[in-house]
Amino acid sequence: MDRPDRLYAQIGTLIAATSAVQLANGFFGTVVALRVAEDVAGGLAGLVLSAYFAGFTLGAMRSTPIILRLGHIRAYAAFAGIVVAATAVMPIWPGALAWAVLRALVGFGCAGIFVTTESWLHAKAPASIRGRVFSTYMVGTFVALAAGQLLIARAPVDSFVAFNIIVALFAAALAMVSATRAEPPRASATAPLGYGALWRAAPVAVTGCALSGLLSAAFFALAPAWMQGEGIERTTIALFMLAAVLGGLAFQIPVGRLSDRFDRRLVLGALSLLFAVTVVLLSVLPHRLGVVLPAAALLGGAMSTLYPVCVAHAHDRMPADRVVAVSANLILISGIGSVIGPLLGSAAMAWLGLDGLLYGMAAVALAIGAVAVLTSLGRAAPARLARPFAILAPDASPLAHDPTEGAAR
Numbered sequence: 001m002d003r004p005d006r007l008y009a010q011i012g013t014l015i016a017a018t019s020a021v022q023l024a025n026g027f028f029g030t031v032v033a034l035r036v037a038e039d040v041a042g043g044l045a046g047l048v049l050s051a052y053f054a055g056f057t058l059g060a061m062r063s064t065p066i067i068l069r070l071g072h073i074r075a076y077a078a079f080a081g082i083v084v085a086a087t088a089v090m091p092i093w094p095g096a097l098a099w100a101v102l103r104a105l106v107g108f109g110c111a112g113i114f115v116t117t118e119s120w121l122h123a124k125a126p127a128s129i130r131g132r133v134f135s136t137y138m139v140g141t142f143v144a145l146a147a148g149q150l151l152i153a154r155a156p157v158d159s160f161v162a163f164n165i166i167v168a169l170f171a172a173a174l175a176m177v178s179a180t181r182a183e184p185p186r187a188s189a190t191a192p193l194g195y196g197a198l199w200r201a202a203p204v205a206v207t208g209c210a211l212s213g214l215l216s217a218a219f220f221a222l223a224p225a226w227m228q229g230e231g232i233e234r235t236t237i238a239l240f241m242l243a244a245v246l247g248g249l250a251f252q253i254p255v256g257r258l259s260d261r262f263d264r265r266l267v268l269g270a271l272s273l274l275f276a277v278t279v280v281l282l283s284v285l286p287h288r289l290g291v292v293l294p295a296a297a298l299l300g301g302a303m304s305t306l307y308p309v310c311v312a313h314a315h316d317r318m319p320a321d322r323v324v325a326v327s328a329n330l331i332l333i334s335g336i337g338s339v340i341g342p343l344l345g346s347a348a349m350a351w352l353g354l355d356g357l358l359y360g361m362a363a364v365a366l367a368i369g370a371v372a373v374l375t376s377l378g379r380a381a382p383a384r385l386a387r388p389f390a391i392l393a394p395d396a397s398p399l400a401h402d403p404t405e406g407a408a409r
Helices: 004-039 042-070 072-089 096-124 130-153 160-178 195-201 203-229 234-261 264-284 289-317 320-352 356-378 403-408
Strands: none
Touching (some): 004 042, 004 096, 004 130, 004 160, 004 203, 004 234, 042 203, 072 096, 072 160, 195 289, 195 320, 203 234, 203 264, 203 289, 203 320, 234 289, 264 289, 264 356, 289 320, 320 356
16 A cells, blocks of 8 residues: 555646646637637537547547556646647648548547546545545636646737647646556446436426536537637636636535525526526627626536536435446536537528527527426436535546546435
8 A cells, every 4th residue: 555645746747737737728718619610610610629528528438448458647648649739730730621621639638647547546546635636626727727728818829839839738647647657446347227217207308408418518619719700808718718617616515505405407497497598698798808707617627527417316315326327427427518518509600690609509409408397397306325525627527527437326
């Protein structure tokens, strides 16, 4: 067994490395959205932006066997190497199709990095401190994602410099992790769960996970482009995205408590309505800093808690011994929605103008709320069978969590 000081050093290294990755990721996503908005036609822009989520979904599905085969350090190095190589090539190999392939590779590598890190933390952290470890991990994730947005206001997005910064951050994370030792996770088998069974048990969770994935992917991929098209200054764009991430952090605990106390479907309906009303107001109100920042905080808060509430509701409806299979299915469902989101958002912008993105997101949010509220009218709330609401990070967050983590519970 590792000495406590050595154990804390290893855990701290993993958290610091992941914070560097999320700092790069928060900056990278907004950089690509702004560059694509300027240089790529509407339909192909959606393809480029969706490619990241397609790669991320595939990486979340395929990373566990790679980790088990290679070990944590070698797997982390492989995933980080893919991200570094693909990022470095992007400014050298311009073009929509090339960037779509490279962004898919970045998404695949990032998913592998997150699954490697979180399964490693599960293996290393004793049960007595695991809650504190993962709380620190999530705080570091939110802070790094927020800081990544601030770089937009300072870094020259139109040059090689932005990509050099991203490559340097990913390489720093790789260097930190390569200097520590891995401990293989415990492999555990889980029986498959049919999507029909999950749909029959928790249709609100399945619908909500798919549409919340679509909503969050469209927002993070296209909101910077919408603001740039509206003539909003880049500093304001950076602060808007920062406020959305911080709003997501601020909403987690209050919404979690509400969803553990009341019918989760009603909480889901309220969050959806809040998002829809705020996004419509954003399209008609003046785009001053005092208006867009509170709106961004409300949007980010409501959006970031939709998926965790859906997951908690699904676990309420399913037996506790199916936690791993339920999580894995919901991850895939949300990932599919994340792939579709930027494609539909780009189409809405091309068809209805720049505000089409906002109207489309409002419609999706209202659809989530309608399904949740209508279902609650005809079906009693379930007993709490499994686990409560859990804090998840933004930016394709459901895919950043290893579906095998529940096996140890």
